[in-house]
Amino acid sequence: MAEEAQIAELRRLINEPVNAEPWTDEYLSGRIDGWSGTMNALAASLWREKAATYTELVDIQEGNSNRKLSQLYSQALKMADGLDGGSDSGAGPGGRRVSRTRPIERM
Numbered sequence: 001m002a003e004e005a006q007i008a009e010l011r012r013l014i015n016e017p018v019n020a021e022p023w024t025d026e027y028l029s030g031r032i033d034g035w036s037g038t039m040n041a042l043a044a045s046l047w048r049e050k051a052a053t054y055t056e057l058v059d060i061q062e063g064n065s066n067r068k069l070s071q072l073y074s075q076a077l078k079m080a081d082g083l084d085g086g087s088d089s090g091a092g093p094g095g096r097r098v099s100r101t102r103p104i105e106r107m
Contacts, residue, residue, distance in 0.1 A: 002032035006039070013043035013083065014050070044083035051076035 007028050016023040035042045054076060057069035 002029040006032050009039060010043060010046075013039065014046045040083045044080040047076050047080035047083065051080065 007025055010028050010032060011017055011023075014023070019025050031042060031046070032039075035045075051073050054069075054072040057072055059070050060067045
């Protein structure tokens with residue numbers, strides 16, 4: 001069973017802060033438990049799922065108002081690519097290494 005902190009981290013990565021269908025805590029916990037890669041790679045996978053739900057959206061223009069709903073698909077894929085960018089190598093988007101810190105231990 002995934003911990004609350006893991007679910008909260010995943011929610012931040014996929015921009016789904018509310019426990020509502022289809023991104024319930026139970027669903028995310030199951031995905032975390034069944035995943036063997038990094039949290040970023042899992043989030044990228046979920047962004048691709050989100051992109052799949054946006055494939056049928058079209059741009060709408062009514063008078064002076066327009067909505068470019070088709071951009072949701074491409075933006076979701078960009079999020080997935082950004083999260084996949086360095087999930088295995090420790091590098092962030094653009095190939096740069098991500099800085100890491102840890103507490104100093106005194107003996």
